[in-house]
Amino acid sequence: MKRVSVDDVENSVQPAATMRPLTDALGLTDVAVNYYELEPGDSFAFAYHSHEVQEEAFYVVSGVATFETEDGPVEVGENEVVRFGRDEFQRGWNRGDEPVRALAIGAPLEYGTQAKLRYCPACDTETESELRAVPDGDGDENGRDAVVAECVECGAETGRWYEGSTDGEVP
Structure with a gap:
């Protein structure tokens, strides 16, 4: 048995106020588990995306999460669970x-290929994006780490998220 307090797990740079990756803290080998706290306007993910191998379930403890899907928006409220299959955006x-x-909660632990779509202002359309970490305080003038999204078509930056901030939707 392994037991951890969510508050003891370090927050990750994400487009959410709080994202605590519980997978390693719990020593999980076959399933991914992440805890989220989203303030108004925050997102669970950096982009509209799908996983080749992993299916995901989101259990909403409190509040209402709205998921963009291929069939339109889906609201998931307190004590509800939604599941997304492999390759489902x-x-x-x-x-x-x-x-x-x-x-x-995602299983299996590995994603396989992950498709990530973001709006690119330079291309004026949704394009595949790649994420890269900007570690060691090189993310901004305040020495914060960052994650940057870049368009694979033209290389334009389509988002930047800083450690301790969720302000990355507009580059």
Whole structure:
């Protein structure tokens, strides 16, 4: 048995106020588990995306999460669970006025190929994006780490998220 306090797990640079990756902390080998707290306007993910191998389930502890899907938006409220199959595109948001708290569970642990679509202003369309970490305080003038999204078509930056901030939707 392994037991951890969510508050003891280090926060990750994400487009959510809080994302605590519980997988390693719990020593999990076959399933991914992440804890999220989304403030209004925050997202679970950097992009509208799908996983080649992994299916995901999101359990909303409190608040209402709105997921972009190929069939349109889907609202998932407190004590509800939504599942996304392999290769099914989705991105969850907090579109409300109250915080959202949720668990994301993915299995198997590996994603396989992950398709990530973001709007590229230079290409004026949704394009595949690649994410890269900007570690060691090189993310900005305040020495914060960052994650940057770049268009694979033209190389334009389509988003930047800083450690301790969720302000990355507009580069």
